[in-house]
Amino acid sequence: MTATIQTLEPIERPPTTMGSRLEGELMEVSMGPQHPSTHGVFRMNVALEGEIVRKLKPVFGYLHRNHEKIGENTSYLGSMPYTDRLDYFCSMTNNWAYALSVEKLAGIEVPERAQYLRVILAELTRLQNHASLLGFLLSDMGAWGTPLMYAFREREKILDLFESLSGSRMMCDYMRFGGCRVDAGPDWMERAKKIVDLFPRFIDEMENLVVGNEIVIARTQNVGKLSAELAINAGITGPMLRACGVNYDVRKVDGYGFYPRFKFRIPLGEHGDTYDRLMMRALEMRESVGILKQALEQVPAGPIMNPKVKIRAFRPPVGEAYGRIEAPKGELGFYLISDGGTNPYRYRVRPPSFINLTVLEDLCLGHTVADVMVILGSVDIVMGEVDR
Amino acid sequence: MIGTGILKGMAVTARNFVGSYFEKDRLITVQYPEERNPLPENYRNFPFLPYDGDDPEAGLRCVACKICEKECPPQCIYIVKSEDKKPDYMDKPQFYPKVFNIDISVCMSCQICVEVCPFEAIKMDKVFELSRRERFDALLLRKSDLAKPNEYYHSICPTDAAEVDAKLAEAAAKKKPAAPAAPAAAPPASAA
Numbered sequence: 001m002t003a004t005i006q007t008l009e010p011i012e013r014p015p016t017t018m019g020s021r022l023e024g025e026l027m028e029v030s031m032g033p034q035h036p037s038t039h040g041v042f043r044m045n046v047a048l049e050g051e052i053v054r055k056l057k058p059v060f061g062y063l064h065r066n067h068e069k070i071g072e073n074t075s076y077l078g079s080m081p082y083t084d085r086l087d088y089f090c091s092m093t094n095n096w097a098y099a100l101s102v103e104k105l106a107g108i109e110v111p112e113r114a115q116y117l118r119v120i121l122a123e124l125t126r127l128q129n130h131a132s133l134l135g136f137l138l139s140d141m142g143a144w145g146t147p148l149m150y151a152f153r154e155r156e157k158i159l160d161l162f163e164s165l166s167g168s169r170m171m172c173d174y175m176r177f178g179g180c181r182v183d184a185g186p187d188w189m190e191r192a193k194k195i196v197d198l199f200p201r202f203i204d205e206m207e208n209l210v211v212g213n214e215i216v217i218a219r220t221q222n223v224g225k226l227s228a229e230l231a232i233n234a235g236i237t238g239p240m241l242r243a244c245g246v247n248y249d250v251r252k253v254d255g256y257g258f259y260p261r262f263k264f265r266i267p268l269g270e271h272g273d274t275y276d277r278l279m280m281r282a283l284e285m286r287e288s289v290g291i292l293k294q295a296l297e298q299v300p301a302g303p304i305m306n307p308k309v310k311i312r313a314f315r316p317p318v319g320e321a322y323g324r325i326e327a328p329k330g331e332l333g334f335y336l337i338s339d340g341g342t343n344p345y346r347y348r349v350r351p352p353s354f355i356n357l358t359v360l361e362d363l364c365l366g367h368t369v370a371d372v373m374v375i376l377g378s379v380d381i382v383m384g385e386v387d388r
Numbered sequence: 389m390i391g392t393g394i395l396k397g398m399a400v401t402a403r404n405f406v407g408s409y410f411e412k413d414r415l416i417t418v419q420y421p422e423e424r425n426p427l428p429e430n431y432r433n434f435p436f437l438p439y440d441g442d443d444p445e446a447g448l449r450c451v452a453c454k455i456c457e458k459e460c461p462p463q464c465i466y467i468v469k470s471e472d473k474k475p476d477y478m479d480k481p482q483f484y485p486k487v488f489n490i491d492i493s494v495c496m497s498c499q500i501c502v503e504v505c506p507f508e509a510i511k512m513d514k515v516f517e518l519s520r521r522e523r524f525d526a527l528l529l530r531k532s533d534l535a536k537p538n539e540y541y542h543s544i545c546p547t548d549a550a551e552v553d554a555k556l557a558e559a560a561a562k563k564k565p566a567a568p569a570a571p572a573a574a575p576p577a578s579a580a
């Protein structure tokens with residue numbers, strides 16, 4: 001069921017000498033919001049003793065757009081394009097999570113072909129998200145450009161697929177309650193197959209760049225260790241939780257969509273450090289490629305929309321529903337309460353990257369400033385989702 | 389041995405560098421203003437109002453029902469309904485929009501207006517080179533900017549446009565089985 005990360009010899013890091021000279025003297029540094037590696041507009045107030053982080057206070061809200069309140073004042077359908085703007089790297093999975101919770105609320109069936117298309121698009125999203133994360137993380141470590149360019153080259157191919165299907169590279173707005181908006185033709189499927197078949201070449205390249213690289217190992221091993229206990233207590237999900245060795249994946253636990261039909265393993269880490277989190281992404285990409293191959297093989301013909309669903313004046317019955325999926329960054333859930341009207345009474349998002357960010361201080365304490373950037377990169381945040 | 393990992397990484401970089409001279413797959417940059425990638429047919433950016441025939445006023449399919457105005461999530465459509473009526477493509481007297489504005493600085497190209505319109509009167513455009521020197525007035529598209537001939541729709545989305553034409557022609561034929569096809573109902577198929 002699971003795959004584990006190979007362990008490598010740890011590499012000695014030179015001791016930081018600055019700390020001893022400035023013992024007891026704290027200096028407060030504000031990092032961000034316009035820092036190149038804060039992944040958007042995120043600020044940290046760091047109290048430093050020499051180079052060592054003694055306190056860290058995240059400050060966010062710079063990108064707050066009132067997403068939840070807007071959701072309560074818009075029709076159910078009208079919120080769908082707004083969900084694209086949450087985690088703008090993975091609009092397909094955001095769409096799916098929102099569609100899933102509305103479908104739960106209103107008891108809507110989704111046709112088989114649409115379910116397959118959703119799995120295909122969600123896994124493609126996972127590929128491009130993890131690929132770009134690896135690129136960003138290496139670029140945070142100082143490998144300026146090269147790995148990021150390779151990652152974006154692959155991402156671009158997947159975004160082209162999204163564009164030719166949904167009309168937009170990032171703001172896909174593709175799923176609808178009870179299905180998907182546009183059908184994928186046979187040539188789209190062919191293109192997707194070709195890209196998926198070639199994708200392992202990129203993962204191999206990335207692993208060659210990363211796995212044995214002494215600099216990467218020195219910068220990431222034993223940095224930002226997260227214990228399984230703290231991770232569970234803090235509600236961490238996604239690759240970050242699995243890097244601590246906790247076997248929890250909503251795809252397996254809930255079996256939403258058609259995931260129980262596919263064979264795949266859940267990669268698990270052991271130490272919960274940055275290196276494990278990094279390798280987790282590479283292993284997950286391999287499993288995603290496996291799911292995609294099966295899905296592209298099996299996808300049946302048929303309708304992609306449930307014909308009973310109305311587009312206009314859609315009113316689900318009174319009730320509440322929580323739909324969650326395994327987004328690339330963790331468990332993404334939408335909690336909706338309906339009072340029978342055209343707008344939800346309450347609209348709540350459970351954003352994975354926001355909750356994963358809550359342990360940032362625990363990860364960074366005792367490490368140097370330079371490590372903070374690497375740790376933050378390995379958490380995988382997108383500010384659109386953190387601030388909403 | 390320390391250093392082998394770095395050498396392995398360098399080999400990857402070297403392979404990519406040399407490979408980019410031989411493999412098209414590894415060279416993906418397009419020199420934008422001179423070279424352009426063709427846009428996929430489903431590409432969407434900002435709505436427009438297709439009209440039948442030659443007159444952008446008379447041929448507009450929109451009947452000012454204001455459904456799109458109500459459903460547009462960021463509320464960027466503004467419509468004023470006419471007092472009088474004009475004949476539509478089925479020669480049935482209908483209202484028409486006296487004012488039809490879309491503020492494209494707010495529009496997010498979500499396509500919901502297209503999906504909810506019952507009259508096939510609003511469609512997604514493909515223009516994206518829209519930078520302007522002025523923020524307010526220049527980015528407010530008026531009815532005259534939005535109205536574009538059906539032939540244009542055929543040229544950007546041939547499949548969809550043909551489907552829409554067939555649907556409208558069918559509806560017109562059903563409504564008026566005796567009358568000859570209304571001139572506006574069946575735009576020339578050769579337009580594509």
Ligand code: SF4
Pocket residue numbers: 434435459460461462463464465490494495496497498499500501502
């Ligand atoms: S595309 Fe969306 S945002 Fe733009 S006018 Fe239509 S409904 Fe409004």
Ligand code: SF4
Pocket residue numbers: 449450451452453454455456457467504505506507508509510
């Ligand atoms: S564009 Fe369509 S939905 Fe909007 S007012 Fe005109 S007819 Fe109605």
